[in-house]
Amino acid sequence: MPKAAYDKIGKYLVKRVIRSTGSADLYEGFDPDLEQKVALKIFLIKERLLKKLPYSRESWQRRFIREAKLLSQIDHPHVISLRELSTWEEKPFYVMPYVETNLLYEMGVDGDLEHYAPELQDAPLARQLTVLRSVEILYQTASALAAFHGRGLVHRDIKPANILLTKKKKGLVKLCDxxxxxxxxSEESLGGYWIGTEDYIAPEQKRSAMDVKATADIYALGVMGYRMLVGHLPAGVFSGPKEDVAAVPEALNDLIMRSMSRKVKRRPINALAFLTELAPIRADLRRRGG
Incomplete structure (x- = not known):
C-alpha cells in the first residue's frame, strides 16, 4: 500500500490511501467537526502521466477542478456527491462522503493481481454475480449515467473500480471519477489518443477520445454486464451470457450483446435508452425473485 503524502489536508485527518492514479490521490479521511469519515481527493500529478499524454500540468489541474464542479452540479442518488472544493499547499482537493467499497470487491479482479494497483491487492479473484444483482448494478449505473448523458457529457471511464458500493453484496451504486x-x-480531447480502461473501452474510443458519444459508455456498460453475469471478460469470438448462464433472460442477453457491438448504431443511443430496455427485465426478475 502506498504511503499517504499527507497526514492532514486542511482540517481533515488523513487515515490511508484508497487509490492513487496518475493525476490524483484518494484518501480515507476524518472530519473532526462532523466526527465522520470522508473521502479526500487531492490533485497530485505524476510524471508518468505527463510523459504518456500530451497534456500540460495546468490542463490536468483544470480537469480536476472541472471534475469537482461537475459533481457539485449533479444531484443524483447514484452519483457520488461533493461536500467541499478547496486548496491545500497550492493543490486543489475536494471532499466526498466516504463509501465503503467498489464493484471489484464484489465481482473480483481479472488476471494476475500484479497488474492491479497496490490498494487492490486484497480484492478477491474473478467471480460471477447473480442475474438479479448484475441487473440491479447495471440499472443503477445506467441511471447515474443518464444524468451525464442528459447534459451532453460522456463519462469515458465506466469500469468496476469507478462503481462505488455503499456495502458489499447489497450496497447501492455511487458512480464516481x-x-x-x-x-x-471540448477542445481538450485530442485526435489520435485514447483514454479509459482497456478492458472496458469501446473500439471507437480506442481509436480517438475526441469524437466519442454516449454510445461509448453503453459499450462499457455491456462489457460490465457480461463480466458480472459470466465471471470473465468477453474475449475473441464469444456467445452471449445466456450460453453460460441459462437463467439470463433472452431480452437481457440481447441488450448486452447489442451494447457491446462494434457497430455503434446497434447499441442503445444513450443511458436512458438502455434503461428503457432494462427496466422491464429488472421488474420481471424482481417479481420472480431473481
Missing part, C-alpha cells in the same frame, strides 16, 4: 468526462465541444 468523472475526471475523463468529455464535454460538448
Amino acid at each position: 468523472p475526471g475523463m468526462v468529455k464535454f460538448p465541444n
Whole structure:
C-alpha cells in the first residue's frame, strides 16, 4: 500500500490511501467537526502521466477542478456527491462522503493481481454475480449515467473500480471519477489518443477520445454486464451470457450483446435508452425473485 503524502489536508485527518492514479490521490479521511469519515481527493500529478499524454500540468489541474464542479452540479442518488472544493499547499482537493467499497470487491479482479494497483491487492479473484444483482448494478449505473448523458457529457471511464458500493453484496451504486468526462465541444480531447480502461473501452474510443458519444459508455456498460453475469471478460469470438448462464433472460442477453457491438448504431443511443430496455427485465426478475 502506498504511503499517504499527507497526514492532514486542511482540517481533515488523513487515515490511508484508497487509490492513487496518475493525476490524483484518494484518501480515507476524518472530519473532526462532523466526527465522520470522508473521502479526500487531492490533485497530485505524476510524471508518468505527463510523459504518456500530451497534456500540460495546468490542463490536468483544470480537469480536476472541472471534475469537482461537475459533481457539485449533479444531484443524483447514484452519483457520488461533493461536500467541499478547496486548496491545500497550492493543490486543489475536494471532499466526498466516504463509501465503503467498489464493484471489484464484489465481482473480483481479472488476471494476475500484479497488474492491479497496490490498494487492490486484497480484492478477491474473478467471480460471477447473480442475474438479479448484475441487473440491479447495471440499472443503477445506467441511471447515474443518464444524468451525464442528459447534459451532453460522456463519462469515458465506466469500469468496476469507478462503481462505488455503499456495502458489499447489497450496497447501492455511487458512480464516481468523472475526471475523463468529455464535454460538448471540448477542445481538450485530442485526435489520435485514447483514454479509459482497456478492458472496458469501446473500439471507437480506442481509436480517438475526441469524437466519442454516449454510445461509448453503453459499450462499457455491456462489457460490465457480461463480466458480472459470466465471471470473465468477453474475449475473441464469444456467445452471449445466456450460453453460460441459462437463467439470463433472452431480452437481457440481447441488450448486452447489442451494447457491446462494434457497430455503434446497434447499441442503445444513450443511458436512458438502455434503461428503457432494462427496466422491464429488472421488474420481471424482481417479481420472480431473481
